[in-house]
Amino acid sequence: MKLPAFLYGRGRDAHRETKKVMTRLRRGLALADAVADLGGLVDVVDKPGGLILEGPTPVTGARTGFHLYRPLQVLQEHHRQELFEPLEDDLFDSLVTCEWGVAILLSDWARIFFLDHQGALADGRYRRFLDAAVEHWPAFEDIGLRWSQSGFELGRPLACSKTLVLVLMRCNIPVDTINAEQHLGLPELLHRHPPEPENFEAPDGGPAQPRTDEEKRAWFIDTYSDYYRSLIEDFQMSPDDLETTRARYDQAVRAHSLDPAELDPYWNQRP
Numbered sequence: 001m002k003l004p005a006f007l008y009g010r011g012r013d014a015h016r017e018t019k020k021v022m023t024r025l026r027r028g029l030a031l032a033d034a035v036a037d038l039g040g041l042v043d044v045v046d047k048p049g050g051l052i053l054e055g056p057t058p059v060t061g062a063r064t065g066f067h068l069y070r071p072l073q074v075l076q077e078h079h080r081q082e083l084f085e086p087l088e089d090d091l092f093d094s095l096v097t098c099e100w101g102v103a104i105l106l107s108d109w110a111r112i113f114f115l116d117h118q119g120a121l122a123d124g125r126y127r128r129f130l131d132a133a134v135e136h137w138p139a140f141e142d143i144g145l146r147w148s149q150s151g152f153e154l155g156r157p158l159a160c161s162k163t164l165v166l167v168l169m170r171c172n173i174p175v176d177t178i179n180a181e182q183h184l185g186l187p188e189l190l191h192r193h194p195p196e197p198e199n200f201e202a203p204d205g206g207p208a209q210p211r212t213d214e215e216k217r218a219w220f221i222d223t224y225s226d227y228y229r230s231l232i233e234d235f236q237m238s239p240d241d242l243e244t245t246r247a248r249y250d251q252a253v254r255a256h257s258l259d260p261a262e263l264d265p266y267w268n269q270r271p
Helices: 011-026 031-037 058-062 070-078 080-096 099-105 108-114 117-122 125-142 162-170 175-184 186-192 213-233 239-255
Strands: 002-004 041-043 050-052 065-067
Touching: 002 099, 011 031, 011 058, 011 065, 011 070, 031 080, 070 108, 080 099, 080 108, 080 125, 099 108, 099 125, 108 117, 108 125, 108 162, 117 125, 125 162, 125 186, 162 175, 175 186, 213 239
Parallel strands: 050 065
Antiparallel strands: 002 041
């Protein structure tokens, strides 16, 4: 299995190289051409480290590996209005048609493609994504226990991909079933439980996904509140790294017209 070279390294390395990809996309270059322009593809077996699906966090950022979350994270945090939304359909089409693109779609930030259930259903995204994942599943499994959600635990893709679990749940496969049968692998799971996204209904406890601007705003508030809290409570960081990470989160929060002071529980403790 091969992945884009620009995703490999520590978190900051992948972030720096990903920004170069964004520059090329803004100039109208196709995604495949942008990847080829930045080192092309490298074989996973030739590089140590995990295939990291979650981030950025201080833990995942410190790990050396393939930071699969970076492209969609950078697009959404730094370029959402001016770049991600106009490219959303074409970007999904590009990612779902190649092995490394499907690997990126397993990352946490790929959930943005499925937030609007009706839109994803109308575009056939659920079935296209699952069909592509099944096609490349042998390659994903052959990598072994190198997929990573938190940066610590390493496992197989179905155990680590929150986006894949979300899609399966939207396809009317109960999460208890997914957890109980994940050891079978995705192809066998779908054989036993054919996906039915058109029959999915949101649970009574609330909407399954943000559909309105207000709901999306609430999602970002919850997400970044957790990010800020984790900086102090979950990880040990140097003062310089803490300041840099906070500044990046502040920038992303303001890009969504939110106030960092309202989301960071440690705002008043800042130097």
